[in-house]
Amino acid sequence: GMAAALPGVVASLTLKPVIGVPLSGAKLDGMDALFSIVQMPSGIPVATVAIDGTKNAAFLAVEIGAVSDKALFEKYKAYREKAAEEIYAKDAKLQAELEK
Template sequence: MHASVIMGSDSDLPVMRKALDILEEFGVSYDAVLASAHRTPQKLADFVEAEEKKNCAVYIAGAGMAAALPGVVASLTCRPVIGVPLAGSRLEGMDALLSIVQMPSGMPVATVAVDGAKNAALLAVQIGAVSDPALAEKYSAYRKEMADQIDHKDKKLQKELGR
């Protein structure tokens, strides 16, 4: 599976790094780029065109404020696009969240929580797992590990409470 991660600004990288880390953890190949829907639209279009030729399975686009980036990416591809609203504004990402979820009919963008880059990458992994049994197995193991961690912490809590 190949994914693409698009950020509108280098200030988005600290949050979007979480998506890159997850993709690396699952062995998903990816390309990442800084390309603005407003300031560098041709660069964005050229990047998406190049990614289509690489058979990109899913796009993850992080954007703040007006957050046009995920929608513009969706207009350039028929592949799934996951929008990550970023909290860089006075509205703490609510403007970006509402911008991304209010896409016109027929132009869907999946949306995760504000600053939810990790979940965006996990959703991308799930999308890839539909057609990749090895990736599905890795994702199942990841979820089991999360459950095991909760069980371990609960046992520790119960011990502290003397139960």
């Protein structure tokens, strides 16, 4: 479901990192969910990503795991380097098209 309180409940029951993903819904386009997730009491942290930010939540989980997993770190580093190269290539292509 879209229970914005769930990440906070989970965080209160574990010492492991919890990532909350506020989902846009019929009410306030997800702002209500965002505020519900980020307003946790001191001592019960919940990492929070953008509204509907499931992809960044996955990347954040990988980054957390990569702190203690060297193989995961290397794979994620390679992914990020490739992504940066693709952005520079797209920029170069766009700049060339704009010069025409």
